Amino acid sequence: MYILCLSKGVEAIKRAVDEGQLPTNARLGFIPTAGDAYENPYFVQESRTRLEMLGFELVELDLTNEASYRLSEKLGSVDGVYVAGGNTFYLLDQLHKKQLYGPLINRVKSGLLYFGESAGAVLLCQSIEPAKAIDDPAKAPDLAGYSGLGLIDFFPLPHVDREKYKDAFDTFRQEYKSMIKIVECRDDQAILTRDGITYEILDSPISSIS
DSSP: OOEEEESSOOGGGHHHHHTTSSOTTOEEEEEOGGGGGSSOOHHHHHHHHHHHHTTOEEEEOOTTTSOHHHHHHHHTTOSEEEEOOSOHHHHHHHHHHTTOHHHHHHHHHTTOEEEEETHHHHTTSSBOGGGGGTSOGGGOTTOOOOBOOOOOSSEEEOOTTOGGGHHHHHHHHHHHTTTSOEEEOOTTEEEEESSSSSOEEEEOOOOOOO
C-alpha cells in the first residue's frame, strides 16, 4: 500500500512521483464529497487547484451526484485517488450509498495510491467514531455504523497548528489518548505509511494559488 494522510498542503505527493510510484502526469480520482456537507467548501476547490498545479489530471468522482456504476468505472481507471476534506461522517455515508466502500478498500490494498486530506485521512481509520469530538455526525443521519476503511491502525489528527481548533483538539486528546494511537499533523505536513502501521512525517508545504 501507499497511503498519504494530508492536512492541507499537497506538495508531499511529489514524493510518490520521485519514487516512481506515480507518473508525473498521473490521473487521480478526485473525491470532493466530504465538502458537500458545508455551505461553502472553498477548501475543496483550493485542493483541486493545487493538484492541477502539480500537473495531475483529475478525474472527478462525485459520490453525491454520480451513479454507482459510473463511479466504479472511474475508480478502475485512475493511478491514485485523492479524497478531499470536509465531514468524515457524510463522506463514509456516501461511500456506502454508492457501493464504493468495499471496492475502494480492495483497490488500495491491491496497490492504488491513496491520498487523504483531513476527513479523507480520518476515513482510513479502523473506526471514525472518535471524530465525533471534532466533526458533526448529524450531517449523516442515515449512517448505520462508524467502521472506517480500516487501512491504518492510527488516528491522523490534522490541522493541529490551527488556533481555532485548539480547545476541541485538547478535549479530543484527553478523551482518546489512552484509547487510540493519535498521530498529529500540521497543515504543512503529511503522514506517509506503506503498511498502515509504521509511518513517516513528511514536509508538505502549502503552495500559493493566488
